[in-house]
Structures are given as structure tokens and as C-alpha cells.
Amino acid sequence: MLQGWVVVLASFAYLGLLFAIAYYADQRADQGRSVIASPYVYSLSLAVYATAWTFYGSVGRAAADGVGFLPIYIGPTLMIALWWIVMRKILRISKANRITSLADFIASRYGKSALVGGVVTIIAVIGILPYISLQLKAVSNSFTIVMQYPEIVMPAKVGALPVFQDTALWVALILAVFTILFGTRHLDAAEHHEGMVAAIAFESLVKLLAFVAVGVFVTFGIYRGFGDVFSRASADPALAPMLSPLEGVAGSYASWVWLTILSMLAIMFLPRQFQVAVIENKDERYLDKAIWIFPLYMLAINVFVLPIAFGGRLHFPGGSVDADTYVLTLPMAEHQELLALLVYIGGLSAATGMVIVETIALSTMVCNDLVMPVLLRLKRLRLAERPDLTRLLLAIRRGAIVLILLLGYLYFRLAGEAYALVSIGLISFAAVAQFAPVVFGGLFWRNATRRGALAGLLAGFGVWAYTLLLPALARSGWLPGSLLEHGPFGIELLKPLALFGLSGLDQITHAMIWSMAANVGAYIAVSLSDSPSAEEHRQASLFVDVFRRAGGGGARFWRGTASVPDLQHVLARFLGATAADEALREYARARGRQWPDERIVADADFVHFVEVQLGGAIGSASARIMVAQAVKEDALTLDEVREILDEASQVVVYSHRLEQKSRELEAATAELRTANEQLKELDRLKDDFMSTITHELRTPLTSIRAFSEILLSDPMIEPAQRTKFVTIIMKETERLTRLINQVLDLAKIESGRADWRVARVDVKEIVADALAGMAAVFDEKGVTVTTSLPDHVPPVTADLDRLIQVLLNLLSNAVKFCEPGRGRIDVSLSESDGHARVDIRDNGPGISLADQAVIFEKFRQAGDTMTAKPPGTGLGLHISRQIVEHFGGRMWVESRIGHGACFSFTLPIETVPVGAHRA
Amino acid sequence: MEGDGGKGQRLVALCMLGFLTFNYPVLALFNKPLLFLGIPLLYAYIFAAWALLIALMARVVGRAGS
Numbered sequence: 001m002l003q004g005w006v007v008v009l010a011s012f013a014y015l016g017l018l019f020a021i022a023y024y025a026d027q028r029a030d031q032g033r034s035v036i037a038s039p040y041v042y043s044l045s046l047a048v049y050a051t052a053w054t055f056y057g058s059v060g061r062a063a064a065d066g067v068g069f070l071p072i073y074i075g076p077t078l079m080i081a082l083w084w085i086v087m088r089k090i091l092r093i094s095k096a097n098r099i100t101s102l103a104d105f106i107a108s109r110y111g112k113s114a115l116v117g118g119v120v121t122i123i124a125v126i127g128i129l130p131y132i133s134l135q136l137k138a139v140s141n142s143f144t145i146v147m148q149y150p151e152i153v154m155p156a157k158v159g160a161l162p163v164f165q166d167t168a169l170w171v172a173l174i175l176a177v178f179t180i181l182f183g184t185r186h187l188d189a190a191e192h193h194e195g196m197v198a199a200i201a202f203e204s205l206v207k208l209l210a211f212v213a214v215g216v217f218v219t220f221g222i223y224r225g226f227g228d229v230f231s232r233a234s235a236d237p238a239l240a241p242m243l244s245p246l247e248g249v250a251g252s253y254a255s256w257v258w259l260t261i262l263s264m265l266a267i268m269f270l271p272r273q274f275q276v277a278v279i280e281n282k283d284e285r286y287l288d289k290a291i292w293i294f295p296l297y298m299l300a301i302n303v304f305v306l307p308i309a310f311g312g313r314l315h316f317p318g319g320s321v322d323a324d325t326y327v328l329t330l331p332m333a334e335h336q337e338l339l340a341l342l343v344y345i346g347g348l349s350a351a352t353g354m355v356i357v358e359t360i361a362l363s364t365m366v367c368n369d370l371v372m373p374v375l376l377r378l379k380r381l382r383l384a385e386r387p388d389l390t391r392l393l394l395a396i397r398r399g400a401i402v403l404i405l406l407l408g409y410l411y412f413r414l415a416g417e418a419y420a421l422v423s424i425g426l427i428s429f430a431a432v433a434q435f436a437p438v439v440f441g442g443l444f445w446r447n448a449t450r451r452g453a454l455a456g457l458l459a460g461f462g463v464w465a466y467t468l469l470l471p472a473l474a475r476s477g478w479l480p481g482s483l484l485e486h487g488p489f490g491i492e493l494l495k496p497l498a499l500f501g502l503s504g505l506d507q508i509t510h511a512m513i514w515s516m517a518a519n520v521g522a523y524i525a526v527s528l529s530d531s532p533s534a535e536e537h538r539q540a541s542l543f544v545d546v547f548r549r550a551g552g553g554g555a556r557f558w559r560g561t562a563s564v565p566d567l568q569h570v571l572a573r574f575l576g577a578t579a580a581d582e583a584l585r586e587y588a589r590a591r592g593r594q595w596p597d598e599r600i601v602a603d604a605d606f607v608h609f610v611e612v613q614l615g616g617a618i619g620s621a622s623a624r625i626m627v628a629q630a631v632k633e634d635a636l637t638l639d640e641v642r643e644i645l646d647e648a649s650q651v652v653v654y655s656h657r658l659e660q661k662s663r664e665l666e667a668a669t670a671e672l673r674t675a676n677e678q679l680k681e682l683d684r685l686k687d688d689f690m691s692t693i694t695h696e697l698r699t700p701l702t703s704i705r706a707f708s709e710i711l712l713s714d715p716m717i718e719p720a721q722r723t724k725f726v727t728i729i730m731k732e733t734e735r736l737t738r739l740i741n742q743v744l745d746l747a748k749i750e751s752g753r754a755d756w757r758v759a760r761v762d763v764k765e766i767v768a769d770a771l772a773g774m775a776a777v778f779d780e781k782g783v784t785v786t787t788s789l790p791d792h793v794p795p796v797t798a799d800l801d802r803l804i805q806v807l808l809n810l811l812s813n814a815v816k817f818c819e820p821g822r823g824r825i826d827v828s829l830s831e832s833d834g835h836a837r838v839d840i841r842d843n844g845p846g847i848s849l850a851d852q853a854v855i856f857e858k859f860r861q862a863g864d865t866m867t868a869k870p871p872g873t874g875l876g877l878h879i880s881r882q883i884v885e886h887f888g889g890r891m892w893v894e895s896r897i898g899h900g901a902c903f904s905f906t907l908p909i910e911t912v913p914v915g916a917h918r919a
Numbered sequence: 920m921e922g923d924g925g926k927g928q929r930l931v932a933l934c935m936l937g938f939l940t941f942n943y944p945v946l947a948l949f950n951k952p953l954l955f956l957g958i959p960l961l962y963a964y965i966f967a968a969w970a971l972l973i974a975l976m977a978r979v980v981g982r983a984g985s
Contacts, residue, residue, distance in 0.1 A: 070965060074941050077969065081934035081976055085927045227957025234954065243952050243959040253943035260941065291930070292977035299969055306962055 002149040002337045007344065011143075014345050015178055015352070021202050022182055022195030029194035036197045037282050039289035044201035045276045046294045047208075049076060049267060050301055051131075051354035052138030053425040055207055055347045058302065060324035061422045062309035066242040069422065071256055073302055075263030077295035083287055086268075087277065089443055091284045092546045098616035101361060102274040102435065103369040107621045109442040109543050110450040111536035114621035117369030119454060120435065123461045124271050125362055125404060127431025130415070130472070132358065132408030134424040135351040136175075140167035142328055142347045146340060152329050154322055172409040175355050176402045183360035184397045196356060197280045203353040208301055210346020211327070215304020217339055218311045218330055226307060233310040242310075258509040262426065265433040271365065272357035279361075355405070363400035368619025371396050376625045390576045393618065415476040426508050427468045434460035434515060437523045446544045448523070449530040456523025463499075463515035468507065471496050562602035562631035567610045570630045574617045583613050607631060689858060696739055696874070700732035742875040746858070749882045756886070760795040761803060763836045763907070767829055770807035774815070781815055783823035793831050796907040798887045803907075806883050809876040810840045810903050817844030817901070835889070835906040842902075847895040855893065856881045880905075929979045937972050941965070 025035045035041070054073075061069040090105070099105045103124065107117030144155040144167055182196050223229045233239040267273055312326030321329050328347070331339040372393075437460070438453040473479050474496075487495040494500075497507060499514050532540065572580040581595070587609050588595035600606065607627065614623035707725045711717065717725075748754040767789060778785055814825045826841040847855065858878045881891045884905045895901035939945060949964040956963070 067961060067965060071941075074937070074965075074969060077972065078934045078937045078941075081930040081937070084930045084980075225957075227954075230954060230957055230959055234952075234959075240952070243954075243961070253946070256946070257942060260938070288980045291980045292973055295969075295973045295976065299966070299973060303966065 002146060002332075002340060004147050007143070007146050007341070010341060010345060011348060014348060015174075018199045018203065018352070019178075019181065022199040024195075025198030026195035029192075034194060034282065036194050036201070036280070039283075039286040040293065041197065041201045042276075042281065042286040043290040043293035043297070044204040045197045045280065046273070046290060047204035047297045048200050048272055048276055048353045048357050049270075050204070050207060050298070050350060051425075052135050052347055052351040053131075053422060054301060055211060055350040056138050056142070056324050056327055057134075057422040057425065058305045059309045059312065059326045060322070062305050063313050063323035063326065066306070068256075068259075069305060070302065071259035072263045072422075073298040075260045076267040076298060078260070079264040079267050080291055080294055083291060086440070086443065087287060088284055089546060090278055090439075091281055093443075093543050094278050096546065097542070097620060098612045100279065100368055100616060100619050101365045102269065102271050103365040104615070104619045104621070105274070105278075106435065106438055106442065106453065107369060107619070108615075109539055110438075110448075110453045111533055111539050112620045112624045113450045113536075114369070114373035114625070116450060116453055116457075117365075117619065117621045118373065119457050119461075121362075121365040121370045123431060123434060123457060124365060125407070126469075127434075127461075127464070128271065128358060128362060128428050129404075129408050129411045130424045131428035132355060132405065133412035133415075134428075135355050136168045136171050136405075136409055136412050137424075138324075139171045139348060139351045141325065142344055143167055143171070145325055145328055145332070146344050149332055149337070149340070150335065152321060152332055154320075154325070166413075168412055169409055172405045175352060176359075176405040178352070179356050179359050179401050179405075180398045182356055183363070184394050184401070192280060193360065194280075196360065197276065200276065200353050200357060203349040204297070206349040207346045207353075208297065210342045210349070211301055212304065214327055214331060214339060214343050214346075215308055217334075217336065219304060219307040221336075222311055222315070222330070222334060223307070229307045229310050229314075232314055236314065239310060239313060252505075255506045255509045258512050259426075262429045262433055262508065262512060265436045266429040269432040269435040269439065270358070270428075271361035271432070272354065275357055275361040359401045359404050362404050363397040364619075366400040366404075367393060367396040368617075368622055371400075372618050372622040373625060376622055376629075388576065389573045393574070414478055415472045423507075427472060430468055430508060430511050430515065431461070431464055433512065434464060434519055437516075437520045441523060441527075442540075442543055444544060445527075446540050447532070448527045448540070449532045450536050451530045452523050452525075452527025455526040456519045456521075459522040460515045460519025463518045464511060467496050467499060467511035467514060471507065560607075560632050562607050564600060564602045564606065566630050567602060567607065567627075570626055571610055571613060574614055574626070580613075602631070692858070692874075693739075693743060697736065700736045700739075704729050704732045704736075739875075742879060746875055746879055746882070749879065749886070756799045757801065758797055758799055760910075761798045761800050762793070762795050763803075763838065764789050764793050764829055766800065766803050766807060767827060767838065770804055770811060771827065773804075773808065774811050777812065777815055778825075781818065781823060782821040783815055783818050783825055785825045785827065788826070788828040790829060790831070793829060793836050794909045796836050796887070796909055798907060799883075802883045806880040806905070807838070807840075809880045813876065813903070814840055814842035814844070814901075818842055819844070831909070834909050836909055837904060837906045839902055839904045841900060843900040846897040846899050847893060847901050848897055852893055852895060856891070926979060930976065933972065933975055933979065940968050940972065 028035050036045070058069040058072075093099070094105060097108055099108060103117045103120040106120045107113050110116045141155050145152070182199070183193055219226060219229060223232070230243070234243055268277070308326055308330065309323065312321070312323060312330055315330060315333065316326075328340060328343050331343060434457060437456050438448070441448045442453070470479065471484055474481060474484050484495065484497055486492065492501075497503075497510065499510070502510060502513070505513070568580065568584060571583065575583065585595040587606070588597060588600060591600070593600055611620075611623050611627045614626055617623075618626070707729050711722060711725055745754070767787070771785065771787065777783075811825070811827075815823065818825065822843075824843045826839070828839045828841075830837050830839075856877050858875060884891045884907065887907055889905055889907040891903070891905040893901055893903050946961075946965075949961045951960055953960040
């Protein structure tokens, strides 16, 4: 079934299918139901990295030197881990500025410089040509080989056939038409190609499926698994060294390292990778999945490379078959026609995917960053006055696509034969690696300037052309071979393959070392000795600080006068009237207005909006030119830009300070509130105290007054009665005096003005004194007192009189609550933990738990004070506790209702230095 | 980077780990003419380490969420 017409038909059917997918995806996008808004589609579209190079070339490389093909896929795995930091920043910047291509990104960073954009475009186009020629070579070779079936014949040498019989030319033209249909059917203001991305994702699946299918067939169909292939290979003396190949065949570890670095840069700076990863990205959160799915894809498509390579070498000994074609020729040799067709389609997938995206990306760059800036500056063309330029833009892009593919074909004719697939591709990798310094530098280094970027790019590209492009042309016979052998004009030091005598490295490593040295060196040196313009300074800040600035801050930098109709006119010319209207409606909607609305004025915001929209269609450099022509601008000076930037950072600093201050203020307020509440509480307590004390004072006063009045009004009163009344008056007076004394006492203690006569005090002595003083009362009440006093207790530091006051208070309390005649009081003194402890236990009614909690407070007494007022002032316990605590001790009560109460206090032994002092 | 909960740092660490894993001298340790389960030691090492690295990356981005 591998007749020629079947193959041709299958090829066109496959391309038709791709087109159908793209068409469907575009339709869905127009309806707002995007099929590519998925991290999985995004990851698959990144796999456009795997081209015909991967599909055919990896096996070719592996057949020559074992693992040498792997750094190309390990590099992206390492790089994508850094994407979380680098790519997110690029995505933010690109979305805010509607970046349309890699050239646009770099030009925009360096002051929207059309010159930088142009240089990047030229480097990209020239650098990518070998890569495109590789795809043409792979497709035309695979087509030619399949057409020869069942024979396995290698294609004729390039150039042996006349141009118009050359399959590669036809492949190039067909692909050009196909790409034009794909990428430039209409002009999208945001450069989104949803259909293309959907088709690319589908192609990634097809090429993976085809490659895995042939891998499984070779490994398990022709051989009996991995072990079988490798054990046969190790038995073959020609293949055995390739099982541990790093020192021998693959050259050195140096080339391994450089290939890794090269591919790390390629995954970011190949124009097609930038296109799918940045321009076509719909949501930066897709990175979450892509970070592991894309490397997994790379791993999967490489698992079978080595078995196929060894299988091929074992199957076709003697080198009669080009190892780059093993993937196709192995199934053919085994007469697996269907599989061969699948492989052919898989290869076609890989090549077309690359060519489509790469040429679309390059054509955008050529149009926006090379042709348009020149055309717009040519006043003779009066381009800026034409009503509709969208057709012109499309024509330029279509022309660029055809031109790029024909140039790719030209390179294929000129130099395609001298190298294997992988080596051709690496030349392109080395070219795009030249963008790395200016992009990474541009993202993180504020002081990099436009001239620095130009110097770096030109120096790096120059060295690249000299050490890689020139030798490729020389080897193909287009330049004299003596150039490589003896250097230009016989100067050995300038030999392109051993510059300044650096030899012993492979060609790519050699070129990378010198070109990177020149590139980075020139970039840094020129940037440092240069001072940026206002525009550069502003763009640098917008790029480097993208995460720190909310929204695109571009509008702040514009000053001038403009009119809405003028700008609308400009927009309509480049986007088309409908798209321009749509954009302006969007602008109005975002500000809560209708379009048109005379309240929308051409302020800085509006001008910025128009410029960004234009940038989406024609690139930032061209957009700058157009807007500058349409409005009257006052250029900002560098100082003014600096001022605006400083203001912005000042505002940030101020707002930080403000936050700090308000936090401090809040804390202070909270403190004040607490203090205020304490004050209120104290105030309330004081009120309570006043009302209580007034009440306490009035009770005795009332009875004194009542009895005095009786005595005064009734002179005939009996002497016995009189004596009784006078006694009451005296007792009440005593009670008043006691109360007033205690209140004064308390006031002194609480205000800290009390006189303390501090001395060494023997607690045992005091207890004995107190008991003696109370003996009369005990007798009177019929209370039995037992004591348990140790022989000796170390002295404590306290005020003797005050301590006696405490003991008397506790003892009289105990007596008060004892039942007359049956009372028992135990007084004990002990020493523990460096404290002297006194317990006074009675057998009274006991104190409830609720009362225990409050009896030490002022005027709080146990029992119901409303019905049965207990004797005493209600201040004694409070004062006692104050005294004990003043000397560092503690006072508490333990009691159960019906089982008496035990008041205890402790005093530390010898803690306060001896001697009288005022506290 | 802003608000990524250390994800970026972990990924950078993995990138550096990977760079060491797939370079001299670690690579030289496995560059021996031996077969491991029928597969050349160097190839087995590279693919196993590669798969492990991808698994770790998936874990880092997966665990931190978005």
C-alpha cells in the first residue's frame, strides 16, 4: 500500500485534517469557547520543540555516538524548572505590553528601539534558516525513500537534480501555502493563532504516537525487548564502545555541558518557542502543569531512540543506510507498510509543526520589526495617510513566509549536504542563544541600555557567523577550503574552527564559548559606559519591576495633546474599522461608559491604550512611530522620567510607612482603651467604697444620735437605763473610731505612704503576744485555744506592730464566729520552703466557696449582710492581706460549711534586708 | 517571586540538582561498560534520574497549588 499516489494522498489528507482542526478551533475561539484554553494543550503545543530533528535526527546522532543526543532534551527539562521565575515575568510583561514576538519583546525593553528590533529579526531569520532547511531535507528525504518502496535507496545528493525536480523545493512551496492559510488568513490584533495552536498540539500527539509505535515495533517486534537489543549490541565490537560512550565517541564532557546550556536557551529563544510559550499563552497558571508535562513528553519521545539506533546499526551493517533514516527504513525493511506510512506522517507532523510556527513567528517579526518601521519612516510613501493598512500588513507577512521558506531551501541547496540533521539544527540553536544575554539582562538588570544590547547582539552574531555559518558554507564548497585549513589570508590565529588557537573542542562548543564571551562582554561593557535615554529608562523600569507595579504603568509617562478621532483613525487603519471599534468599546466599557461618548477624552490613558493596541498589530516600535505622528507630544526628559519613577517608589515607601504608623496607632489605641477601662473600674470601686463607707459610718452615728436624743429629752431616765445607753454610745463611738482608723490605715497602705517599721521579727514571740492579748476575750466567750508552736522558727522581716494587728484580726475573727462556750481555736506555727506559716483554725459554721472568693475584699463579709450583720467593719481581712503581701507573703482561707475555717498566712524568712525603711 | 510560597525557590533548587545530576563528575561514575537489568548502566542512570527529576518537579508545583 505504499504506492506513490497513496503516499501523496495521505500527505495531503493529513494536511487537510490539520487545517480542519485549525478551522474548528478558530470557529470555537470566535464563539468564545476556546479549545486551547487548557494547560494540557499548552504543554503539547510547547512540544513543537520536537521537530524532524528529534524524529529522525536523534536516532542518527545516537547511532553515531550513543547518548550524545540527550542533552538537547535534558536542557529544556532543567530550564522549564526556572520558568516559574523567568517565564512568569516574561508573560506578565508581554501581556501588559501586548508583545507580538521575541523581536518586539527585546525592542520594547530597550526603549522601543526599531533598530534593536530589526537586528533581532535579522539574526533570527538568518539563524533559523539552517533549521528550516533541516525540516525540508527531512521531509523530502523521507518522501523520496518511501516512494522507492520496497527498495531501500538513499536519496540522491542535493544538487544532482535540477531545481524543479527537487522534492525539497516543492515541499517548501507547499508548506509556504499551507502556512499562509494557517497563520495569515486574517489579522488578529493580539497575534493569537488559536487554530494554529490546536493543530500544533494535535501534531505533537501524532509524532509521539508514531515514534513510540516504531520504537515498540523495533524493540519488541524485531528484537525481544531492551535487553536483547543491548546485549546484541555489546556483542558487536563496533557497537560495544557506545555503551559507555562519554569519553570516547561523544567527545568530551565539555560538549555535553554546552549542549545542555544551548538547549536550555533554545527552549526559550527559538522564535517558535517564544510564540507558543508566550504569545499564544492564555493563562500564566498553565505553567503549573506544563512544568512537568512538557519534560515528560521529552522523556517519552526519547525512550526508544537508543534501541532504534542500535537496532538499525545491527540491521544495516556497513553504513549502506543513513542512520538519520532508520526510523523509516527499519519498518520498510521488515515490510511493515502501514507502520512505515505512520512514521512518514509522524515525520511530516514534526516538520510541518516546526515550519508553520517558526515561519509565522518570523514573518510577524519581519513585518512588525523590520519592514513596517522602515515603511512608516519613508515619508514619500505617505503610508501613514492610507485609510486601511490591514491588507498591506497581511501581504507583507505572506511575502515574508514565502521568502523565509525559499531562503531555507536555498540554504539546503547550498549547505544542506555537509552535515547530519542534528548538526544543522545546532547551528540555529547557537544563533538564537545570542538573544539570551539581552533578554535575561533586560529582565533583571535595570541599567542595560539600547546600545549595550545592540553591541552584544552584533558581536555575538558576528562570531556565530564566523565560526559556524562560514565553515558550513566552506565545507559545501561555496567558499575556499583553505579558509578553514589556514585561516583568512593565512592567519592561523583566525581559523574559524580554532579561533585564537582554541582547539580540541567540537565546533558547537568552540563557537558558543567565543560568541557568548563576545556577546556578554560587549553587552555589559557598552551598557556600563552608556547612559540611557528617558524612553529606555522608562521601559527598563516597566520590565524589571513588572511585579511591583500594579497595572501597566505606561500611561504615567505621557504628556501632550491628542484628539480621540485622530487616534481612532490610526487604530482603524491598522486593525480594520470593526476591530478598532471593538477595542474602543472595550476601553469605554472598562470605564463604565458607552462608545462613543464625548466624555472620553484623549488623555494619557487613552493614548497609551491606543499605542498598546497598535503594538499588538504592528509591534511596539512601529506603534510608537505611528502614535508619535498622530498626536502632539511633549517629550519627557530623562530627569522627568526618573522623577516619575522615584515618585512611584516614594509612594510605595510612604504607603509602607503609613501602614506602619497606623499599626502603631492601633496598638496605642488598644493600650489606651485598656487603661481607660482600668480607670473606669477603679472609679467604680471608689464609688462603691464611698457608698459603703458612708453606710458604715451612718449606722453607728444613727444609734449614737438616737440614744443621745433619748438621754437629752428625758432627764427622768433611770440611772441603770442611762448607764446602758451611755455604754452603747461609747461602744458605737469606739466602733466609729476603729472604722475611721482602719480606713485611714487602708488609705495609707494602698497609696504606699504607710509607715513600716521593718525589723527582724520572731513569729513565735508575736503569736504568743497576740494570744496573751486575746486571753481575756477567749475566757469571756468560753473558747478553748490550743497551740502547736515549734521550739524555734527563724525570724522573718516584718513590722512587728502590723504583724500583731494581723494576728489579732484573725484571732478575733475566729472568736467572733465561734459558738460561745463550745468554741475551739487551734493556732499552729510551722516552717516550710523558706517560709514561716501560721494557721488559725476555728470550729465555727465555716465559709461557703462563694464567700471564700470575696472575703478578702473591702467591706465584704461572710454570710448574708442584709439580714444578719456580722460584727466588724469588713476591712480587717483586707488590711491583713495587704500587710502580709507587703512583706512578700501570702494569705488564704480553707473551709467547708459546717467544718470550721482555717485562715493561713506565710511570710518569707529573711528576704528583705534588715533595717528600717519606708516603703 | 511574589506570592508563590517558595515554589520558585524549590524549582530553582531542582534545576541546580538536575544540572549536577547530568554532568561531570556524577555522569562519569555511571559511564562504565556494564549492563544493569540488560540495559547499559549509563542509559539506565540517565533515564531513571530524568524521570525522578520530573516527578519531583511535578510534586513541587502540584503541592504548592496555584
